[in-house]
Amino acid sequence: MTGFRDIPFDAARQVADGVRAASAARRSCVRIAIEVDEGAPAYLVSCVRDAFVPQTSTGLLHIAAFDAGGTVRVNPDCDAAIVLAGTSGAAPGVARAFCAAGVPSAIVVESSVEAPSSLSSAGIEVIASSSPESLLDKLAEWLSRSCKADVSLGANFPFVRRAVSRRSIGARSSQNAVIGLLPFGSGADLPLMTANQVLMDLDLAGVYGQGASSSRLVEATAVLAGAYASRALSRRLSKSLPGLGALVRTGVAYGATLALGEAMRLRFEVPNAWNHRK
Incomplete structure (x- = not known):
């Protein structure tokens, strides 16, 4: 900021x-991409869905589901990308794709052991959470550090x-x-x-x-x-x-x-x- x-x-x-x-x-736009893996924990998906409800027309969301064989659309204009890991094993690749496009990226897992250790070294935030409350706290801290459009993000x-x-x-x-x-x-x-x-x-x-x-x-x-x-x-x-x-x-x-x-x-x-x- x-x-x-x-x-x-x-x-x-x-x-x-x-x-x-x-x-x-x-009044500036903030663009958030949310990618949901096949088999992602329902309570984490529900938590993110409820939290990311834009309060103004400047909050732009791209929400999509993916699986192991799917193609993910990467928008380099996004201010942040959040990938909810599931059972397909494709989530790390999706997070890397956004990161390679210059988009601050985070992968959400229930336990840190589920995410490859190489993700952190690649500049991808690993957010391990087993409860909605801790997930939102960790997401908020990461977004406040990573998202340049932080005023619009808060609004x-x-x-x-x-x-x-x-x-x-x-x-x-x-x-x-x-x-x-x-x-x-x-x-x-x-x-x-x-x-x-x-x-x-x-x-x-x-x-x-x-x-x-x-x-x-x-x-x-x-x-x-x-x-x-x-x-x-x-x-x-x-x-x-x-x-x-x-x-x-x-x-x-x-x-x-x-x-x-x-x-x-x-x-x-x-x-x-x-x-x-x-």
Whole structure:
């Protein structure tokens, strides 16, 4: 989702660009291929079928069954491919075909001993699961790492939202830690960190299927208040620990951004869970 090259050194421009980018990312298409082997465990097939129900028109699924003698259609434009292994023995070959086309691929098995050891070395994720709950957790973690269209992924498939949002929070927190470590002039790091936190809020809003709205302005106000509070804390600790100012700034920047990100995540997640329960 984000990297150190995305640190907003031009804060105002980056926030404006971030609003547009977040909206575009939420509206972009995410393409998932799901290939089901003959004899794949019914409970795993049912779990995947229920989890991959697109919430918007931007979630595009290709679902197909295969057996030992069948031909599998590989679309190199897919963002991820999930192969449910069964009894035909053809699943590893299908996963390799997608991987060879440059598509991040995972093979789902009940036990890791069912998958050839060569798959991992070929860049194919082996997801071993004997229960629907653990399968979804592992799929979410893998997809959050592997799928470039992660904002659209979260907007369409709720089970990946927590994993995707936590990766975004971790990345933005690390970026702010770097900003805290750099020798900026007095107060010059505040707009950069604040801009990065606003961009994080936009990331999370997109992941939870929400766009740029008046609610984002309220959140931006909270971000600004938190930024001033964390700067005051950083200055106080720096005076108490002379000679460790850079480390203090780094720790406070990382911790404050992480805490803010988790609070934002819960703000989006709890209402969604409540609405889903109703």
